[in-house]
Amino acid sequence: MSLTVLMNAGPWLSVPPPGYGGIENVVATLVPELRRLGVRVVLASVGTSALPVDELVSVYPDGQFSALQRPYNQVCGVAQAHLAGVARELRARDDIDLVHDHVEAVGLATLAAMGPDAPPALHTLHWDLAKHPALYGHLDGGDRVRVNGVSASQLARAPQALRDHSVGHVHLATPLAVDAHRRPGPLKGDHVVVLGRINPGKGQDVAARLAHRYAFPLVLAGPVGPYHRPEDLAAAGDEARQNPDVRFFLDEVAPHVDGDRVRWVGTVAGRDRDDLVASARVALFPLRWEEPGGTAVVESLALGTPVVATARGCLPELIDDGRTGLLTDDEERLGELVLAAGRIDPEECRREAAARFTPAVMAQRYVELYDRVRQLASAR
Template sequence: MTLTVLMNAGPWLSVPPPGYGGIENIIATLVPELRRLGVRVVLASVDSSTLPVDEKMSVFADGQFAALQRPYNQVCGIAQAHLAGVVRELHARDDIDLVHDHVEAVGLATLAAMGPAGPPALHTLHWDLAKHPALYGSLDGGARVRVNGVSASQLARAPQALREHSVGHVHLSTPLAVDADRRPRPEKGEHLLILGRINPGKGQDVGARLAHKVGFPLVLAGPVGPYHRPAELAAAGDEARQNPDVRFFLDEVAPHVDGDLVRWVGTVAGQERDDLLASARASLFPLRWEEPGGTAVVESLALGTPVVATGRGCLPELIEHGRTGLLTADEEELGELVLAADLLDPDECRRVAAQRFTPAVMAERYVELYQRVRQLAGAPRL
């Protein structure tokens, strides 16, 4: 018998995402592999999603990412409208064996509120939850709703109410890890790279100061709030400062961005992103938050680029210190580690990625969890 899963990606970005998009990237990585294992996938997303699936459902035509700038009640309104569509779909049919939900907090609450009327559900936690316990509230009536983390450290920090409903963790993966160990050795350039949203937690300000200290070029790639291109941010004027990540960038990072040694290139995608990452001498993660899953970390390894990072969150689970990267508890030490990173072997990074972080490894683990969640809900094994 086939397992039919409703994969709830939410209304923010299409799947795959046009550039930045951690959650949407992971869904785009997971779904083809699940389908190869015989799982039928109904994707609840926006209509502009192009990921091949067995069926699609959507409330919005396009990704609502830009609306995340609006007041909180309007943001919730969009999430709720999307979820109402999902719930209508679930009430209208009886062939969904499991919901795999990725919509932060409200997705979980909505599924829990469905009670026995809803199918068993697994909600993947994507954030650093210790900071947001209130977001998740209680899981009353949610016995059929379970959660999984994207790292052991993320789950360990999660509120007790969530941990009680946990079925374990699944590390993130990347399609770049497929055959990573068989690809030719990448040409290395001079630059360090920080790939990710510009955000205080990701520490681009620390990275920019460090680049000036050690004299290595640093490329910052990623969006600043909703702005993907430097020209877009410049055109937005003062209004852009309403966004905290924009304020962080303008006040803490931009003073060190000289366009020469330190550059902000905006969001990079596709081959441009991969080339930038593969040719970096090291990938830098000067983290100030507990990184929950670290997609960019596993992408870096898959492309043969060692990681230099503050060992926070999931970093010690993903990086073997001295083999695939260098970790420190003290951000002042990052400069020395960057110098030492040239001694690490890019091939070793790719070998580890090809063993641990392929989409197949992730999908097999999720199928196990789907069966476990159904079993806990008293549903028959499929």
């Protein structure tokens, strides 16, 4: 059976993304595996996208990421212009069997409004939707438009209208998981790493406080708002404080950063990121939000680094407590768990990632969901 999917990655960044890029990373991980399974992929993205696909459809020549700093109605305007181009394309051709959409809220609304003759659509939810009930309040695409989550916990917290249209969840994957169990383990250092955007939900302030209390070396890796390097943040004036993540970092995290026991290294990428995580003795996630998908969590497992985390959001689905990591409901216990994590076998972490979090596993699951969505649409 040949299947043609229009994969809508949105107008924000090229695919694969040049640096940080959550949705674009998911698409870049998924598409090559879908094509290996024989799916034709028409990618709706920006002109600079370089991911090999069967066809590229774009409205904007390059990524509109900077528009995300503008007021919300202007952000929606950019998304809508992109979606209007996608809708025009869908009306003009009849070879698209299914749309797989990743554009938050606007994408879902546009596809739902396209009418009964449009192809069936699957919209992947990427965020913690309990925070956005108004955006996702209703869905009137009938049985033609379905949604999936990136974890069971994310779906359970989603607005009812979305749950009514859900076809299940698909966990995130990482190319690092491929053959992860066959790679030799690197030498472990003494440090604990927190990998992710610096943000109150990710809890870097808790990690920094615990590092001093329990005397473990801590490396914080990730951007602070738009600042990727410590020197860029240092050079930015007071204006930088307009960004809430910058305020969080300066007020709650920076006072603990002494450049010795606690270091902030900015964004790490490529081999540097992989080496930093693989050589860490623990990947710590002191979460205060309900982590929806946790790419950095599955990456840590794939790199053979045990996870210590608050048991929030998708963490209990991704981590087998006691075998691939240690979870707690009490953030004050995280320090003790970091010290106890030596009993978790890095090999187990890599084996788990190779079995559950590869791009092939994710693509297989999406192909099943595509079938289900098409069946539901044709049974109307």
